[in-house]
Amino acid sequence: MSKSLTMQNITDKALELGFALIGKASAEPLFEWGREVERRIHDCLIPGDTWSRRNLEFAPDKLMPDARHALILVKSYKPFAEPFPSSIAAYSAHYREYPDGQQSALLFAKWLREMDINALVTSKLPLKALAVKAGLGVYRRNSLVYSKVSGSFMTLYGILVDTEIRGDTSYDDSSGGVSECSGCDLCVSRCPTGAIMPQGAIDLRRCIRNHMGSGKVVPPEIREAYGVRLLGCEICQRVCPQNAHFLKNLSLPPHEELEAFSLPNLLDLTQSSRKEALENIGNVIGRNYARKNRILGDAVIAAGNTKDPSLLEYLKETLKYPHVPVRAHSAWAIGRIGTPEAQEILTNALNQEKDPQAISEITSAMEKPDDE
Ligand code: B12
Numbered sequence: 001m002s003k004s005l006t007m008q009n010i011t012d013k014a015l016e017l018g019f020a021l022i023g024k025a026s027a028e029p030l031f032e033w034g035r036e037v038e039r040r041i042h043d044c045l046i047p048g049d050t051w052s053r054r055n056l057e058f059a060p061d062k063l064m065p066d067a068r069h070a071l072i073l074v075k076s077y078k079p080f081a082e083p084f085p086s087s088i089a090a091y092s093a094h095y096r097e098y099p100d101g102q103q104s105a106l107l108f109a110k111w112l113r114e115m116d117i118n119a120l121v122t123s124k125l126p127l128k129a130l131a132v133k134a135g136l137g138v139y140r141r142n143s144l145v146y147s148k149v150s151g152s153f154m155t156l157y158g159i160l161v162d163t164e165i166r167g168d169t170s171y172d173d174s175s176g177g178v179s180e181c182s183g184c185d186l187c188v189s190r191c192p193t194g195a196i197m198p199q200g201a202i203d204l205r206r207c208i209r210n211h212m213g214s215g216k217v218v219p220p221e222i223r224e225a226y227g228v229r230l231l232g233c234e235i236c237q238r239v240c241p242q243n244a245h246f247l248k249n250l251s252l253p254p255h256e257e258l259e260a261f262s263l264p265n266l267l268d269l270t271q272s273s274r275k276e277a278l279e280n281i282g283n284v285i286g287r288n289y290a291r292k293n294r295i296l297g298d299a300v301i302a303a304g305n306t307k308d309p310s311l312l313e314y315l316k317e318t319l320k321y322p323h324v325p326v327r328a329h330s331a332w333a334i335g336r337i338g339t340p341e342a343q344e345i346l347t348n349a350l351n352q353e354k355d356p357q358a359i360s361e362i363t364s365a366m367e368k369p370d371d372e
Pocket residue numbers: 032033036037040092094123124125126127128129139140141142143144145146151152153154155156157178179199200201202204207209210231232233234236
């Protein structure tokens with residue numbers, strides 16, 4: 001039982017658990033972050049209703065009244081090689097790495113509690129702002145934090161502690177916390193939906209990732225930019241010259257893992273296949289993301305973007321699925337495939353459909369067959 005831990009002890013333990021870096025920031029409220037969120041909600045860059053459901057908290061003492069520090073743990077990962085094979089819906093390595101890092105963060109907190117230090121693992125704090133404050137990296141214009149060890153390819157975890165931890169980390173990558181993007185604006189110009197504002201704020205209405213997993217109808221103007229992806233978009237990281245070094249020698253996930261993300265597997269509505277498919281992808285990206293209607297809604301968009309007529313046999317079934325966004329996306333996807341068979345499926349569905357939003361999607365899909 002000892003409360004006299006130093007940053008050196010803490011760093012040794014973090015490295016032992018597989019983290020690349022750890023830093024500490026004081027537990028004072030992050031007023032600047034709070035003001036920036038308010039501004040973005042006011043300017044409609046952040047939709048206020050969905051944001052409040054995230055329950056992010058800029059004042060650490062709301063989560064732990066006697067918090068002294070926020071410890072920020074950094075786990076580095078290699079992104080996957082791209083493109084994925086044509087019938088596979090892509091997912092970002094971030095989501096594969098996150099659950100393991102979370103387990104390690106929980107072990108870290110347990111270890112701290114064994115030293116009589118109250119420790120709370122939380123994802124409810126602004127982790128990027130804290131990482132920058134802890135000197136672990138800098139913000140760049142794509143709104144992500146970059147460290148010297150991983151570029152932007154890292155996952156962050158926060159642990160609040162109630163005890164003073166002496167000493168500093170041996171590195172300081174803060175450079176004032178501000179990006180050195182200078183003349184570059186590649187992420188701004190290459191984001192397929194124009195979601196990155198020149199000043200470095202993300203317009204959540206346009207960011208593809210913000211629509212993924214929402215379970216809602218994705219605005220039609222965003223759907224094509226999804227590409228054949230299921231979870232995550234890395235375009236603004238892959239075009240970044242500051243990440244070039246970390247984008248060498250990449251590999252695809254193992255074959256068995258990729259199979260779980262094959263579109264026929266994801267779209268098959270047969271009861272037993274569905275359960276198995278969700279279990280398999282949940283084992284990779286975590287159960288929180290592997291939710292039935294949400295996965296199906298996004299998989300259908302990815303299927304439309306393959307323009308592969310062999311997927312019509314699945315899409316004609318998802319076009320009858322109970323959740324309206326899945327039907328709406330299915331109509332769009334079938335229209336995008338655009339073969340005579342696709343037209344026939346849409347015509348038949350129009351006679352059966354009762355929901356006004358789904359009817360409108362079927363009608364637009366029939367009116368504008370995608371003949372690019
Ligand atoms: C909400 C959220 C999202 C939202 C909104 C993202 C956003 N940029 O706000 C959506 C769903 C879109 C999203 C997407 C992604 N996310 Co996210 N997300 C979060 C979450 C929960 C909160 C982020 C947040 O605080 N946003 C609010 C804004 C106001 O905060 P901010 O971006 O820090 O804003 C500051 C800067 O803009 C800076 N600033 C202001 N003006 C300027 C001007 C310039 C020039 C610069 C450089 C900076 C700057 O000051 C602001 C206030 O402090 C965190 C987890 C957490 N608990 O923190 C993960 C997190 C940020 N996401 C993460 C990741 C990996 C992603 C994705 C890459 C996932 C993927 N592969 O698709 C994408 C990237 C999209 C992008 N370019 O941001 C990682 C980031 C790792 C890193 N290297 O930074 C985090 C930390 C998750 C984690 N635990 O690892 N995400």
